[in-house]
Amino acid sequence: MRYKSKVKNGYCIYAVAGTNTVSFAIDSANANTKGLLGFSVKRTYPPSGETYYMPGFKIFGDPINEKPDSQVKVSTEDHPVQSFVWDDFTLKPDQEYTYYFEPVKGSPKLGTDGRIEGLTHDPAIEIKIKSEPLFSNEPHDVFFNRGVASSQAYAREFGNVSPDKLIGKEKQDAFQWLGRDLDDAIYKFIAQAKKGDTLLCCFYEFHYKPVLDALKAAIDLKVDVKIIIDAKKNGKTDKSGKKGKDFPRDDNLATIKAANIPLDHIIKREANPNLIQHNKFMVFLKGKSKTPTAVWTGSTNISENGIYGHTNVGHWVRDKEIAASYRDYWNLMSTDPGKGTGAAAKTARKKYQQAAEALQKDILPAKIGTIPEGVIPIFSPRTKVTMLTSYFTLVDQAAISSNITLAFGINADLKQMLLKHDANSGICFMLLEKEDKANKRAKAPFVPVGAKNNVYKAFGSYLKDPLYKWVKETNTQKFGMATHVVYIHSKFLLKDPLSAAPVVVTGSANFSTASTTGNDENMIIIKGDQRAADIYFTEFNRLFNHYYFRSVHQLAAAAKTGNESASLFLDTTDGWLQKYKPGLLKYKRVMLFKNMKNTKTLA
Numbered sequence: 001m002r003y004k005s006k007v008k009n010g011y012c013i014y015a016v017a018g019t020n021t022v023s024f025a026i027d028s029a030n031a032n033t034k035g036l037l038g039f040s041v042k043r044t045y046p047p048s049g050e051t052y053y054m055p056g057f058k059i060f061g062d063p064i065n066e067k068p069d070s071q072v073k074v075s076t077e078d079h080p081v082q083s084f085v086w087d088d089f090t091l092k093p094d095q096e097y098t099y100y101f102e103p104v105k106g107s108p109k110l111g112t113d114g115r116i117e118g119l120t121h122d123p124a125i126e127i128k129i130k131s132e133p134l135f136s137n138e139p140h141d142v143f144f145n146r147g148v149a150s151s152q153a154y155a156r157e158f159g160n161v162s163p164d165k166l167i168g169k170e171k172q173d174a175f176q177w178l179g180r181d182l183d184d185a186i187y188k189f190i191a192q193a194k195k196g197d198t199l200l201c202c203f204y205e206f207h208y209k210p211v212l213d214a215l216k217a218a219i220d221l222k223v224d225v226k227i228i229i230d231a232k233k234n235g236k237t238d239k240s241g242k243k244g245k246d247f248p249r250d251d252n253l254a255t256i257k258a259a260n261i262p263l264d265h266i267i268k269r270e271a272n273p274n275l276i277q278h279n280k281f282m283v284f285l286k287g288k289s290k291t292p293t294a295v296w297t298g299s300t301n302i303s304e305n306g307i308y309g310h311t312n313v314g315h316w317v318r319d320k321e322i323a324a325s326y327r328d329y330w331n332l333m334s335t336d337p338g339k340g341t342g343a344a345a346k347t348a349r350k351k352y353q354q355a356a357e358a359l360q361k362d363i364l365p366a367k368i369g370t371i372p373e374g375v376i377p378i379f380s381p382r383t384k385v386t387m388l389t390s391y392f393t394l395v396d397q398a399a400i401s402s403n404i405t406l407a408f409g410i411n412a413d414l415k416q417m418l419l420k421h422d423a424n425s426g427i428c429f430m431l432l433e434k435e436d437k438a439n440k441r442a443k444a445p446f447v448p449v450g451a452k453n454n455v456y457k458a459f460g461s462y463l464k465d466p467l468y469k470w471v472k473e474t475n476t477q478k479f480g481m482a483t484h485v486v487y488i489h490s491k492f493l494l495k496d497p498l499s500a501a502p503v504v505v506t507g508s509a510n511f512s513t514a515s516t517t518g519n520d521e522n523m524i525i526i527k528g529d530q531r532a533a534d535i536y537f538t539e540f541n542r543l544f545n546h547y548y549f550r551s552v553h554q555l556a557a558a559a560k561t562g563n564e565s566a567s568l569f570l571d572t573t574d575g576w577l578q579k580y581k582p583g584l585l586k587y588k589r590v591m592l593f594k595n596m597k598n599t600k601t602l603a
Contacts, residue, residue, distance in 0.1 A: 001534060002498070004599035005127035013101055013127045014593035016498065018538035019093045019134050020180065025593030026084040026101065035105045036574050038080030040121060042100040043088070053077040054088065059469065060108050060116060061569030078116035080104040082576045085589045089542050094133035096602070100124035108572055128602035132535060134181055135188065139318050140532040143185040144539045146178050147311030148546050150462030150475040150487070160472070162479035163308065178308040182300060185314050189282060189296045190214045193223040198285035200330045201227040204278045205301035207251040212259035212302070219265060228333055230277035231268035269520070271339040272349065277520040280508050283326045292323030297507055297522060299490045309476040310489040311405070311543055315506055317375065317524065325377045326522070329359055333520060353383045353517070362386040365393040373501065373528030380509060380521035388516040391505055392417055394495040398426035401592055403540045404493040405431045407485050408510050412444070421453040426496070427588050431544050432459040433488040435551070456585055458548035460487025468568055487547070494536055498596035502533035530598060
């Protein structure tokens with residue numbers, strides 16, 4: 001939901017609330033900001049009636065706090081937020097909160113009791129918001145894991161130790177912190193199926209045993225459970241003649257055996273071993289009539305890393321027509337399509353592509369901007385890359401802003417579109433697994449996109465060493481969870497998410513040619529559902545802000561500019577306001593909120 005405060009002393013606050021995160025922007029265009037040091041932020045939680053200042057991360061540095069360390073805990077009462085854009089990542093779902101933003105001025109100095117003196121607090125600007133329910137009866141429920149094992153919170157709370165190596169309640173707490181409610185949502189989707197119902201499942205990685213145990217429990221309750229798994233024999237043989245592991249086939253089959261799931265419930269996807277069955281979805285069919293009712297989709301593999309490691313999203317769709325389309329796609333794949341040898345292989349492959357494409361025709365790039373409100377499923381593999389071009393066209397045509405997550409780099413075609421953008425184009429935020437940089441092995445020359453194209457990028461990274469009050473962090477690779485994708489595994493894009501008709505594209509595909517014409521994949525395009533868009537938007541903000549700071553620090557440290565610590569401390573003057581001049585990123589972000597549609601004010 002989108003909110004707007006009443007104007008007070010020239011300030012107006014905007015907010016977008018998701019389930020666990022709320023994003024704020026403060027419009028100060030008509031306020032007296034001379035001498036402004038930032039904002040102290042208080043929050044009231046109505047169920048308890050408790051009001052308190054929110055904790056802060058940045059502090060006033062030298063000479064006020066000459067040698068801060070990791071034990072320093074501060075409040076925004078003394079160390080204000082020096083930003084006109086701020087997020088709270090600690091919401092509980094379906095709760096009302098009241099926030100008070102107090103403009104702070106003065107000349108800060110360290111008092112004898114260790115508190116900051118010399119600050120004055122102007123009257124607060126008040127805004128009330130309500131977080132979205134985690135589980136609802138709406139068409140869409142969206143569930144994000146934490147996706148930030150490389151964080152100060154995990155380092156301080158769990159000592160950068162892999163959750164598998166923790167014991168008892170601490171282990172349970174670590175998994176709960178990493179997964180948030182993503183695992184519970186998977187179990188709840190399965191548990192809705194009762195005796196006589198049907199669950200049609202289709203998964204790439206299928207080896208997190210607790211989820212398999214839940215499906216085995218459903219089978220025991222006489223739910224008709226059928227599961228397509230990637231079981232392709234793709235292990236490479238080394239020079240000595242030793243055959244390597246078939247991935248994920250070996251892990252999938254071993255865990256199926258350990259969970260005692262009878263093999264007559266399993267369908268092995270084995271054709272086309274050089275491609276992958278990359279889907280992660282379930283279809284719920286109700287009763288003896290097998291009425292299509294709901295779909296679980298998204299980017300989450302049934303693996304420990306998928307649920308608790310790198311970034312992922314699960315998406316619950318309550319739509320009979322969409323469920324019917326997924327059922328038809330499942331039925332197609334249950335035949336292990338595309339089988340063939342020799343000359344027949346190409347023909348078999350094309351027939352499968354055509355069959356998948358027939359379930360939902362391509363939306364041509366020229367028409368992608370005029371698609372009707374609702375949900376459209378897209379299944380792969382397809383005969384052409386038309387849909388991939390259509391996805392990129394959504395980003396290209398965003399009038400105000402776009403957001404996209406990219407686990408395997410920026411596609412060259414998308415770059416070519418963005419290279420034509422300038423300061424007047426919609427702003428594009430990219431969340432990448434790795435830094436976008438030149439590759440010595442690449443045949444084509446490296447082409448950068450950046451601020452001059454109104455493109456801003458963050459990539460997976462972590463603090464490798466202690467940094468003033470920041471402690472050393474870790475990542476999922478060091479946990480032993482991740483091998484290929486360590487940080488960003490989610491696959492979604494948003495077009496004009498704060499408009500009246502936002503577009504969300506989400507699912508299993510990596511916005512690549514292989515995911516369009518090669519692999520088994522599914523995506524949904526959602527237009528006009530502001531609740532779904534707001535949840536995706538706030539979670540993208542959370543992840544982008546988390547990794548943007550680390551990306552900038554890593555780049556500065558690598559370049560040895562001497563600026564890698566420049567933004568670690570608060571400014572003791574109003575000099576920080578210079579970062580909000582028109583044309584700069586921070587100014588642009590405020591304007592996104594100021595121009596958003598369909599805001600409301602809670603009494």
